[in-house]
Amino acid sequence: xxxxxxxxxxxxxxxxxxxxxxxxxxxxxxxxxxxxxxxxxxxxxxxxxxxxxxxxxxxxxxxxxxxxxxxxxxxxxxxxxxxxxxxxxxxxxxxxxxxxxxxxxxxxxxxxxxxxxxxxxxxxxxxxxxxxxxxxxxxxxxxxxxxxxxxxxxxxxxxxxxxxxxxxxxxxxxxxxxxxxxxxxxxxxxxxxxxxxxxxxxxxxxxxxxxxxxxxxxxxxxxxxxxxxxxxxxxxxxxxxxxxxxxxxxxxxxxxxxxxxxxxxxxxxxxxxxxxxxxxxxxxxxxxxxxxxxxxxxxxxxxxxxxxxxxxxxxxxxxxxxxxxxxxxxxxxxxxxxxxxxxxxxxxxxxxxxxxxxxxxxxxxxxxxxxxxxxxxxxxxxxxxxxxxxxxxxxxxxxxxxxxxxxxxxxxxxxxxxxxxxxxxxxxxxxxxxxxxxxxxxxxxxxxxxxxxxxxxxxxxxxxxxxxxxxxxxxxxxxxxxxxxxxxxxxxxxxxxxxxxxxxxxxxxxxxxxxxxxxxxxxxxxxxx
Ligand SMILES: *[C@@H]1O[C@H](CO)[C@@H](O)[C@H](O)[C@H]1NC(C)=O
Ligand SMILES: *[C@@H]1O[C@H](CO)[C@@H](O)[C@H](O)[C@H]1NC(C)=O
Numbered sequence: 001x002x003x004x005x006x007x008x009x010x011x012x013x014x015x016x017x018x019x020x021x022x023x024x025x026x027x028x029x030x031x032x033x034x035x036x037x038x039x040x041x042x043x044x045x046x047x048x049x050x051x052x053x054x055x056x057x058x059x060x061x062x063x064x065x066x067x068x069x070x071x072x073x074x075x076x077x078x079x080x081x082x083x084x085x086x087x088x089x090x091x092x093x094x095x096x097x098x099x100x101x102x103x104x105x106x107x108x109x110x111x112x113x114x115x116x117x118x119x120x121x122x123x124x125x126x127x128x129x130x131x132x133x134x135x136x137x138x139x140x141x142x143x144x145x146x147x148x149x150x151x152x153x154x155x156x157x158x159x160x161x162x163x164x165x166x167x168x169x170x171x172x173x174x175x176x177x178x179x180x181x182x183x184x185x186x187x188x189x190x191x192x193x194x195x196x197x198x199x200x201x202x203x204x205x206x207x208x209x210x211x212x213x214x215x216x217x218x219x220x221x222x223x224x225x226x227x228x229x230x231x232x233x234x235x236x237x238x239x240x241x242x243x244x245x246x247x248x249x250x251x252x253x254x255x256x257x258x259x260x261x262x263x264x265x266x267x268x269x270x271x272x273x274x275x276x277x278x279x280x281x282x283x284x285x286x287x288x289x290x291x292x293x294x295x296x297x298x299x300x301x302x303x304x305x306x307x308x309x310x311x312x313x314x315x316x317x318x319x320x321x322x323x324x325x326x327x328x329x330x331x332x333x334x335x336x337x338x339x340x341x342x343x344x345x346x347x348x349x350x351x352x353x354x355x356x357x358x359x360x361x362x363x364x365x366x367x368x369x370x371x372x373x374x375x376x377x378x379x380x381x382x383x384x385x386x387x388x389x390x391x392x393x394x395x396x397x398x399x400x401x402x403x404x405x406x407x408x409x410x411x412x413x414x415x416x417x418x419x420x421x422x423x424x425x426x427x428x429x430x431x432x433x434x435x436x437x438x439x440x441x442x443x444x445x446x447x448x449x450x451x452x453x454x455x456x457x458x459x460x461x462x463x464x465x466x467x468x469x470x471x472x473x474x475x476x477x478x479x480x481x482x483x484x485x486x487x488x489x490x491x492x493x494x495x496x497x498x499x500x501x502x503x504x505x506x507x508x509x510x511x512x513x514x515x516x517x518x519x520x521x522x523x524x525x526x527x528x529x
Pocket of ligand 1: 438
């Protein structure tokens, strides 16, 4: 039983990776850092090749997570290669993402086990069903966002905060201390916003006498100093600076200087009114049931409430900043669902509540189906570059293509893992069947930003474009349209069907009524000679 539930958490994480293998701009720093660690190694002589020196971004980010992810992925890639499972460099990206999804599934499994022990096995079962039927967490847990790196230590901490005998008055002191140590590490090294979760956890632990103030000072000091040393050592090395502490720089830049507000702000309550409902789906109503039902759930949810309240004070809001509370709400929701299905089925109420839980889970599945389908079609850049490699087999085009990759393509999937005909090439231990690329057949992938079509046309060395501008007749004088790639535009509801009589409707499914509309997003252009 337990194994089957674990299997579901792994399988759903992996399925999302395989369904949508390409990545977006938010993931690209960590994805490219992982790429560079895998391809160049971490020796000082190769560091200058790293992508972050070309595209440094607004603030430095930590390399700690990506180095660990690359080192964990390396033996898996080599093993897959020995089994003949790798046929192109892009497969390495899929494996890296599968490894990350696996790690985050492990974190969720720890939370599930703790919840089973504390609130009963059925709660663990519902925790799994709720988690896998949601969209955001399963879809993103295999994506190299910094928040998804932070999710693992936070989930381990969460499992320590939950795990104890059902009726115990207090957790073992060591559990609280480990949780505080992990959250401190995460806040210092990976994501500074986690400090807003750490503070309520610490205050609650002190008030409920789970540990003493001396304990907190000791563990905070030890974990804080070690974590700071780690990030400064690692990141100063990779950023080639005397002193780099990315999360502190980010805090200064985004919060103190208020730069994050430039990305847009939303009202204080937005996390409650939009982000949380979207992340939780039907776990939201169910967690309210759990909240009123069980004192232990109220105690568990309190730090999450305070966290969302505190982080709501920052103008710039994104769902990923509060992803850490989703497993905690799912435990609360699972507790509520357990109660609802446990009432005697003889009574009308018992049957109704049972039905309600089933409907809520079905609702999750339905919403997730549409979200997933939308997202699969949201990576035209990855699709375009993959298509490009199919259209122009390596070694057969002379001169070798010099492709300009437009901004949209670069941001929607054209990652370094996909640029297979230019260095760095995978070593034979990663990709045995690598076709030999010589200097004379080597491609150039050019991501220079803000070049107009006119400028691109006049810079003669560029032979091909992946362009986001619809090619008009003027453009087609110089460029041949080779292919186009479509992407998601919107969902259309076929209202004519809704107006139709009930008998017509019976024969139609929901999928006839709701249709995805796509549009051309990118064009592959070849220079006319
Ligand atoms: C390829 O070019 C690099 C420098 O651009 C050079 O060091 C290397 O020797 C060349 N290799 C071959 C096979 O020509
Ligand atoms: C990319 O194209 C621009 C514009 O032609 C050019 O200035 C730049 O050197 C190119 N970059 C590479 C790496 O070839």
